[in-house]
Amino acid sequence: MAGKGLRIGRGGRQQQQQHGFVTEALRVRVAKILEDFRASDREVYTFEPCLSKQERSAIHQLCRKMGMISRSSGNGAKRCLSLYKSKRKQQNNRNEEEPVTSLTFGEESNVILQDLFTRYPPDDGDLNEDISQNNVKTTTNSPWIQDTSFCRPSFSKDEIKKKIETLSSKINGDLNLRKTAADIAKLPIASYKHVITSSLEAHQVVLISGETGCGKTTQVPQYILAHMWSKCLACKVVCTQPRRISAISVAERISYERGETIGDTVGYKIRLESKGGKQSSIMFCTNGILLRLLIGRGNRINKKIPPAKDTLLEISHIIVDEIHERDKFSDIMLAIIRDVLPEYPHLRLILMSATIDAGRFSKYFNGCPVIHVPGFTYPVKTYYLEDVLSILRLKDENHLSHATFSSAEEVSPLTEEYKTALDEAINLVVCDDELEPLLEIILNERSLNVCNYQHSVTGVSPLMALASKARVGEVCMLLSFGVDYSLIDTNGRSALDWAQQENQIEIVEILTSHLEKDHSKLAEEEELLNKYLSSINPENIDTVLIERLLKRICCDSCEGAILVFLPGWDDINQTRRG
Incomplete structure (x- = not known):
């Protein structure tokens, strides 16, 4: 349909526009009419009965996008389309108080909404962006509760000493924990404990380059915690992992090594799930969770809204693991952290990588010290x-x-x-x-x-x-x-x-x-x-074969663990159900 010579709500329609095609010119012209109507005091706007079915459909879509109500009435050549402002817009124009409506959602809707607010939680600015600057005081008293997962525990010196004694007695009194502690002491990273803690005392950024299997992922957070507790100081060590399953499994492993329940000293926070909180001294999360925290902080600063509490002041150490993977979240996150480090002199950043190209990351952080930890590879027999x-x-x-x-x-x-x-x-x-x-x-x-x-x-x-x-x-x-x-x-x-x-x-x-x-x-x-x-279809995962192989391994071996790598979360769930 050609837009030339078209009149909307004022006159007739050209014969060449009857073939059902809606031009961009028409859409622009309709959008202008809708904008003018929304800004006016009029409550109803009616187009003259000169629109085709396709044109009315396009206007209905534009109205929905702009939050308006549209209805068609009449038959045949007399069928016309009318616009109405939503009740909220009418009340705003009349300066009337908006009534509070209570809605009850089903279980499926609650899951979807929980996912939405976990992915994109409202910060102070989002909750108050429609309130004038004169009402800033009210915004700080918003009912939105700040997430305390990354807040530092409020432990006294006596409480810290008691925790140290409890941990020591727990390990000494359990044969399995003693055996685990003996195995941990043999890891290559164990001989670098003092080097790591002393480097963090002297530098704000430290890079640890260690081969796979050296123990850096599970031991470095515990070294930092032990060092801080030895000085009777509380700390909040935030450790990021590129994947959800890594964050959960490492947190569970460290809790096991300490003889604790997940969520006590060690916790994790991922999308739609978390264990632990303010009382946890070590918190694992994905790169995306920490990036969201940093971006939320920037939004509050840009909108000049004073936050109730700056979370970065609560965090004492940030450990970014697997930095060599270079995903989109970690790259942006490291750039933001590098920029904010001068504002938080208490904050320590530990970068950990299995790559030998540690010099590039060290250079990016102004020549930070690099600690090289050797490793050893476990014997592997390959079956096809x-x-x-x-x-x-x-x-x-x-x-x-x-x-x-x-x-x-x-x-x-x-x-x-x-x-x-x-x-x-x-x-x-x-x-x-x-x-x-x-x-x-x-x-x-x-x-x-x-x-x-x-x-x-x-x-x-x-x-x-x-x-x-x-x-x-x-x-x-x-x-x-x-x-x-x-x-x-x-x-x-x-x-x-x-x-x-x-x-x-x-x-x-x-x-x-x-x-x-x-x-x-x-x-x-x-x-x-x-x-x-x-x-079989080679494109699909054969869960039956996996199940049979797992049963055979369990029958043939006495002890050990099995780690199965699958392409995606759907495949993991399908194998689980099988």
Whole structure:
């Protein structure tokens, strides 16, 4: 529809505008009419009966957006559209007091409203933006209750001393807690406790760069708390995590290490859920929660509304973990914190990262000190989908039976002294038929990096040496350990070639049978995998397979924990329900 020559509420409609298309010019013109009507004292505005069905629909939509009421009346060519101001607007124009209406919501509506106010809680400015500056005193007495989750506990010196004594007696009186404390003392971060606390005394910002598994996430907040309590000072340590599940799990872990219930000394606050409050000295939250706190503070300052209490004055330490992930919340949050730090000299910022590129973050915070903490990787054995399918099919086989041995494969590299000892032991087997030194090393270490070691000059492995000497028992032992029988020496010979060269018929049969079994196993695994992939949708998470695998692991192992990584929250819930 062309907007040219169109008259709204004053005259007729052009014939070329009857095909149902509503132009932008029409929308602009209608919006201007609505604005003028809203600003006027008139209570009703009626368009002349010259509008098409599509035009009336567009005006209805604009009215709803502007908070007005619109109704159509009449039939056929006499059908017209009328606008009414909402009751609230009419009362405002008449300076009448707005009546208070009480509404009762259902359970589903309450959940949605709780989600809304948790995501976008009203601050002092939002609650009072329609009140004049002369009524600022009234705004500070608003019924909105300030969240005290990030307020510092009001502990006296005697209360702090009592808490220290309670914690100590609780750990000493519980065997599991003592064992946990002993394990914690072995973490790489433990030897850096004094360095961390002394650096925080001297600097406002400290960056801790530690490898995964060094213990920085669970121990640094406790080091800070212990240091502050040793001076009989209350503190509020706010620790941010990039994900909800991380905030909850770390808070629960620290509470367990202290023998406490979550929400006591350690709490967390995430969207729609929180444990603990002002009495909690350590509070975990997501990056988004802390960012909302910082932005809310900025809104109050920009609107010149005096807050009841500045929350940043209550927080003594902020720990930002996993800063190397660089999500949108953490980047904005760090920028804001850097700008406000000079206003809060008491506030300490601890940045923690697993990346080696700590210099960039240190430079961003004016060359703050960096504490490098070493770490260690735990031994990991990898199973692929075809392995899992085979494990679940062969119920009589314990899939963990060989994991204890093979999992130590990459614990630590062999030292030069050890390599020399292995070279000598292999030479004694090959040249002098003396097997005891080599067998002693293998049985003492029980590690694949020993069993698969190759002589530094000849490339001979323990399996090759034993295969050439008809040591059937020892060869079977190495094969059961999962030794690599495909290794070749400097002359290109494998263990099977060594046995054939020395005419060790029984060893040749064992190695050949083992080789054929492996080939057959690979073929069976491939067939299993193809059948499985043809029967499921690869785009969906197979919760049934996960459940069966978890049951099998629980049956095969005695102790430990299982951590399952899934793509999203919906997948987690679906697996839970399954």
